[in-house]
Amino acid sequence: MPSLGADMETGTLQEWLVAPGDTVTRGDVIAVVETDKSAVEIECFESGTVGRLLVAPGTRVPVGTPLALIEAAEAATAEAAETETAEATETETTEPAEPAAQLQAAAPAEQPAPPRPRKAGQATAPAPQPPVVHTEAGPLARHLADERGIDLATVHGSGPGGRITRADIERAAHGDGRRPRATPYARRLAAELRVDLGTVRGTGQDGAVRGTDVEKAAHPRTGPAPAAAVSPPAPAEVPPPAAGRTGTAGSSTAAMRRAIGDLMSRANREIPHYYLATTIDLSAALAWLRAHNRELPVGERMLPAALLLKAVATAAVEVPDLNGFWRDGGFVPGDGVHLGFVVSLRDGGLTVPVLHDVDSLAPEQVMSRLKDLVERARRGRLRGTEITGSTLTVSSLGDQGVEAVYGVIHPPQVALVGFGAAVERPWADHGMIGVRPVVTATLSADHRASDGAVGARFLNAVDRLLQKPENL
Amino acid sequence: MDETEARTVVEEALTRAVPGADLTGLAPDTPFRDALELDSLDFLSFVETLSERTGLRIDEEDYPRLTALHDATEFLVARAR
Secondary structure (H helix, E strand, C coil), X not given: CCCCCCCCCEEEEEEECCCCCCEECCCCEEEEEECCCCEEEEECCCCEEEEEECCCCCEEEECCCCCEEEECHHHCCHHHHHHCHHHHHHHHHHCCHHHHHHHHHHCHHHCCCCCCCCCHHHHCCCXXXXXXXXXXXXXXXXXHHHHHCCCHHHCCCCCHHHCECHHHHHHHHHCCCCCCCECHHHHHHHHHHCCCHHHCCCCCHHHCECHHHHHHHHHHHHCCCXXXXXXXXXXXXXXXXXXXXXXXXXHHHHHHHHHHHHHHHHHHHXXXXXXXXXXXXXXXXXXXXXXXXXXXCHHHCCCHHHHHHHHHHHHHHHCHHHCEEEECCEEEECCCCXXXXXXXXXXXXXXXXXXXXXXXXXXXXXXXXXXXXXHHHHHCCEEHHHCCCCCEEEEECHHHCCCCCCCCCCCCECEEEEECCCEEEXXXXXXXXXXXXXXXXXXXXXXXXXXHHHHHHHHHHHHHHHCCHHHC | CCHHHHHHHHHHHHHHHCCCCCCCCCCCXXXXXXXXXXXXXXXXXXXXXXXXXXXXXXXXXXXXXXXXXXXXXXXXXXXXX
């Protein structure tokens, strides 16, 4: 279980996206983990073949818990090895020791577990489970399955060549009751209270488990008798749900508020903030953007945010004292400029996707990365690497119409940069008054790591850089 | 493109930019950027869809005409002529 944030202690394995026998390459998305803040796609750290899944969906485990065994590439099945020769060779050369050790534990021959964890009562129903490796399903079916929290591997495909059709998904969603139906709120609650949804009797529509059902089921556990905390799994029960993404509705919003509250309380408790602000003339930047965008199709046009982020990243290279972490009583500079960008979610709460190595990206690249990340942060799921590792956070509330943002630093970072709305203001320059578009840039910084003079140098650098947008 | 088609495209583009947006309560002259809480990225995606679906050129200078259902519909009809 990877750490997906400084404040994360545990995570709930929500869904496996691979099965034993699948070939995976470092960086592949293999599972979905739910944190207090959001559902996150977890990437594989190794290349090889999935040996055994160690954590069942619906289980909450501490950060650092092994989730699965990945066999080294050479242990892959013949056909997998053939198609993945390139990666296999690479793995052998770069990471010889550890995968080999894991290989012993997870060799297919001695692998005791069935392809997917199942409960006893269920094993009798569909006789021998076919080795579920690849499931034929179109994008629509996958999307529907994802929405309804259905594991495609458990759906019988009735289309040509066993392909899973929309009707199959609908059947699986409503039909045979093998998977617990539950509201997103109930899933969330079940995960929080560690209730196995499969053991809860649903009172909602079509027997769907509702939040109150989960609460009832959890009640003895929250009572004074801790002995009741471990109840044996009911025998004839359905497997734990491979819950679809629960989004941000219902009580996940409450959980997110709590998570934000905890982190921000810690920030205010531990970090002696100091705040600086400066007003920056944006005429040059906006004129440059207008000219740049004029000839471009809408999809390639750049927003001021891209220039602001790029200016911040370049300034952070010039003033490195603000880019990094406060750890064990000292400042540790970041290994690059990775900007967290605060995105507010429509249902409330926020998420902070990370733009990596912004200092080495062209503004156009910053723009396209930003669009992609924000869209996925709002509508879907981000990957683990896309929400971790930020060395400096930027919060831009310009779209909400406010002029300045005095943010709270995200520990263990040591600074947060805020931008308000670009507004027209009277502006005196060389003894003349004119009307200019301006933006208020603010800096919240950790006084343990830097002093006001450093912060001032940083904001002045941002200003200076935005006057020459063509050089960004 | 007639007005009905243009209106359909505008509504589709809004729904795509703001999934789950409730357009039924949106009056034709209500500024939707505020009503639907579109930020600049959402608005860009709205314009992108309009442009893709109609094949029309929409410049940044035209953005002020894309503020409400009625304006935006009229703009598309006029630009398509």
